[in-house]
Amino acid sequence: MNVLAQVQQAQAKLLRRRWFLRDCGLGLAGIAANTLLANDGSATSQVQNPLAPRFPHFSARAQRVIYMFNAGAPSQLELYDNKPELTKRNGQLPPADLLKGYRSAFINPNSALLGGKFKFARQGKCGMELSEVLPYTARVADEICLIRTMHTDAVNHAPAQIMMNTGSQQFGRPSFGAWTLYGLGSESANLPGYVVLTSGKGTSGGASNYGCGFLPTVYGGIPFRSVGDPMLYLSNPSGIDGETQRASLDALNVLNDLAFQAAGDPETAARIQSYEMAYRLQTSAPELMDLSDESAETFQMYGIKDPKEPSYARNCLLSRRLIERGVRFVQLFHEAWDQHSNLTSGVRVNAGSTDQASAALVNDLRQRGLLHDTLVVWGGEFGRTPMVQGGNDGRDHHNRCFSMWVAGGGIKQGYTHGQSDDLGFNIADDPVHVHDLQATLLHLLGFDHTQLTYRFQGRDFRLTDVHGKIINKIVA
Numbered sequence: 001m002n003v004l005a006q007v008q009q010a011q012a013k014l015l016r017r018r019w020f021l022r023d024c025g026l027g028l029a030g031i032a033a034n035t036l037l038a039n040d041g042s043a044t045s046q047v048q049n050p051l052a053p054r055f056p057h058f059s060a061r062a063q064r065v066i067y068m069f070n071a072g073a074p075s076q077l078e079l080y081d082n083k084p085e086l087t088k089r090n091g092q093l094p095p096a097d098l099l100k101g102y103r104s105a106f107i108n109p110n111s112a113l114l115g116g117k118f119k120f121a122r123q124g125k126c127g128m129e130l131s132e133v134l135p136y137t138a139r140v141a142d143e144i145c146l147i148r149t150m151h152t153d154a155v156n157h158a159p160a161q162i163m164m165n166t167g168s169q170q171f172g173r174p175s176f177g178a179w180t181l182y183g184l185g186s187e188s189a190n191l192p193g194y195v196v197l198t199s200g201k202g203t204s205g206g207a208s209n210y211g212c213g214f215l216p217t218v219y220g221g222i223p224f225r226s227v228g229d230p231m232l233y234l235s236n237p238s239g240i241d242g243e244t245q246r247a248s249l250d251a252l253n254v255l256n257d258l259a260f261q262a263a264g265d266p267e268t269a270a271r272i273q274s275y276e277m278a279y280r281l282q283t284s285a286p287e288l289m290d291l292s293d294e295s296a297e298t299f300q301m302y303g304i305k306d307p308k309e310p311s312y313a314r315n316c317l318l319s320r321r322l323i324e325r326g327v328r329f330v331q332l333f334h335e336a337w338d339q340h341s342n343l344t345s346g347v348r349v350n351a352g353s354t355d356q357a358s359a360a361l362v363n364d365l366r367q368r369g370l371l372h373d374t375l376v377v378w379g380g381e382f383g384r385t386p387m388v389q390g391g392n393d394g395r396d397h398h399n400r401c402f403s404m405w406v407a408g409g410g411i412k413q414g415y416t417h418g419q420s421d422d423l424g425f426n427i428a429d430d431p432v433h434v435h436d437l438q439a440t441l442l443h444l445l446g447f448d449h450t451q452l453t454y455r456f457q458g459r460d461f462r463l464t465d466v467h468g469k470i471i472n473k474i475v476a
Contacts, residue, residue, distance in 0.1 A: 050218045051193050053185040056446025061410025061476075062375045065180060065441070066319045066330045068358055069377075070350075071161055071203045072337030073402070075384040075395055077116050077424050078347045080403035081148050082129045085422035086386050087115030094387060098425055105155050105397040106340070107389045113423065114388035114395065117344045126414030133351040136359035137405075142414040143362050143371070144407040145474050149418030149427045152382050152434045155399045157338070160381035161205035164434055166213065167463045174213035174454070176438060177329035179463045180445060181219045183452050188326030191288065192222040195322050195329075197315040199226070200336040200353075210331055214456040216267060221331060224289075224318075226310030288321055301364065303356040313357035320364050323374060337380060341390030362407050371408040375441060379404030386423045401427050404437070410444040412476045435468030443470045 077083060091112050099109045118131045124141030137144070154160035159169035166173035174182070177194040186193025196210045203209055210221030260268040291299075291307040294317065299305075302313045312334050319330045334354060339346040358378055365371035383402025384395035401420045407413075418430035439449040442463065449468055453460040 050216060051181065051186045053187055054183065056183060057448050057451060058446055060444065060446030061373065062408070062441075062444045062446075063184075063373045064323050064328050064330075065177070065375045065377065065409075065445070066323065066332075066361065067176070067377045068316070068332045068354075068361075068379075069161075069165070069203075069209070069334070070337055070354060070380045071200075071205075071333060071335035072157070072339075072380060073160075073382050073384060073397060074337040074350070074380045075339060075343065075347055076148070076401070076403035077384060077386065077395070078118055078343065079131045079134060079351070080129075080146060080405075081401075081420055081424050082120035082131075083116060083386070083420075083422065083424045086113060086424055089113045089423070090115035094423065094425070098423070102400075103155075104385065104387075107385065107387060107396045109387065111385075111387040111389065113386055114392070117347065117393075124414060126416075128414065128416055131351075133348055134355050136356040140359045140362045140407070143366065144405045145411045145413065146403065146405045146416045147418060147432050147437070147474065148401075148403045148416060148420055149429070149431050150379070150383075150402045150404050150434070150437065151427060151431055152399045152402075155382070155397050157204035157381060157397075158206075160397075160399065161203055162208050164379075164381045165205065165209040166211075167435060167438055167465050171208050172213050173208075173461070174215045174219065174463070175208075175210050175221065176441070176463060177210055177221050177331055178212045178215050178219040179442075179452060180329045182215055182454065183442075183447055184328055184445065186326065186328045188328075191322065191325055191327050193328045194219065194221045194331075195327055196221040196223040196331050196333065197226075197318060198223065198333045199310065199312040199315055200334040203333050203335045209333065214461070215454055221329075226314075288318070288325065291317065298364070302360040311357075312354050313360075316357040316361040317364075320361060320368075320370075323370065324368075339384070339394055340396065341394035343390075343393045343395055365408065373409055375409035375411070375444060376407040377404070377441070378406075386425050398425075400425065406441075406474070410476055412474050415474065417471070417474050430471075430473065432471055433467065435464040436471050439464050439468035440471045440474065444475070 077086065093110060094113055102109050118133055120129045120131055122128065123130050123138035126142050128141040128146055130138050130141060152160055152163055154163050154169050162171065163169045165175045181193045194210070210223075212218075212220030256268055259265070294307070298317070299307060302317050304311065304313045304317065307314065312332070315332050319332060322330045336350050336353070362371065362376055365374055365376065380402070382397055382399040385398040387396065388394065389396045401424060418432065419428045420426065421428045442449040442452060449462060449464045453462045
């Protein structure tokens with residue numbers, strides 16, 4: 001018997017076994033569903049379902065993540081980092097020694113200093129200083145940890161966004177969400193484990209911000225659309241009913257399963273998983289997006305005027321609904337903060353679009369008992385310069401010092417970490433590199449960031465590349 005005949009005979013045996021199972025009423029679809037719903041953490045179920053829940057390296061403080069990525073580089077000097085000395089020196093040139101070795105993105109570094117555009121006040125029992133344009137964030141000051149000393153290696157939007165989300169300025173690395181899903185799996189059988197929601201403009205880094213990189217594709221973020229079906233082609237075309245679709249999917253799964261047994265390619269397993277997930281999404285996704293079961297008080301709390309109208313606020317509410325349904329990682333992308341000019345009006349408008357809903361999400365999670373084991377992150381890719389750009393009302397990119405905040409999931413409450421210098425130019429104490437933040441968030445999810453790795457092209461890669469340390473001061 002030649003090789004071709006042996007292969008054909010083996011395939012025939014496999015097909016007979018599968019058709020037998022289907023005719024007995026069990027069906028490959030039933031087996032797939034049973035496997036996909038398995039959550040016992042066993043090696044077998046993990047092989048069959050790459051998204052089955054898994055245990056981290058050690059006991060975790062957080063079980064899931066909501067990451068509000070406000071792209072475009074929000075100005076820390078108008079929002080989170082009050083600098084009276086900068087305001088006092090408005091219009092003066094920066095000290096010469098401050099500019100040694102400094103390279104800006106667009107402006108002449110020797111541009112005049114620009115004082116902050118808004119008033120600050122102390123908020124909450126903790127006395128956290130926040131801008132007047134953040135009245136709602138002020139109400140949750142005692143819940144959040146404000147980090148004023150973030151810094152990054154990149155100085156332009158696309159590489160900085162990719163670095164903040166993947167740990168590298170290079171394209172092709174897995175995102176933070178993909179690493180989280182790879183490490184923990186998902187608790188949702190009917191929705192993707194990693195969902196992406198967008199508002200504002202499209203991000204400079206594009207899909208690389210939420211991609212799977214060299215990890216199997218099943219771990220990548222799945223963008224949900226703001227209008228219509230959450231995903232393209234979710235509804236059946238005319239003339240295709242549920243029974244026909246199920247029969248077609250069963251036949252396709254037979255062929256994919258044959259290919260998987262022959263080659264063992266994890267991408268084939270991911271394809272089977274994707275088809276089955278798409279089938280279940282036809283019921284679960286419309287239910288998720290239908291906000292008719294939410295109260296008028298909830299809409300008011302988030303600042304949602306029309307529940308059917310796409311907005312950042314609606315995405316914040318959808319984030320809560322997603323994690324309630326077992327989704328592991330939800331990421332909001334809202335790019336609107338690139339104020340090279342029109343700084344005062346731009347920051348006011350952007351804060352008005354995001355402040356209420358961001359704070360409402362924190363409050364909503366707390367009231368529902370979800371905040372204690374959900375990490376909520378708010379921030380962009382870098383900050384803005386203390387020097388002026390665009391006449392007298394704009395700021396350039398600044399990667400040396402910027403602000404973010406984190407809440408829930410084992411994070412210290414009502415705490416302001418680090419301090420910048422008097423002009424907001426450099427970090428004065430307690431610096432936090434991008435990799436340090438990533439290492440700390442992974443630690444709260446139960447991972448040693450140096451051990452959460454994936455071998456690719458002969459090297460063990462990780463989210464924090466070859467750097468990163470846990471910032472214990474921000475951990476409760």
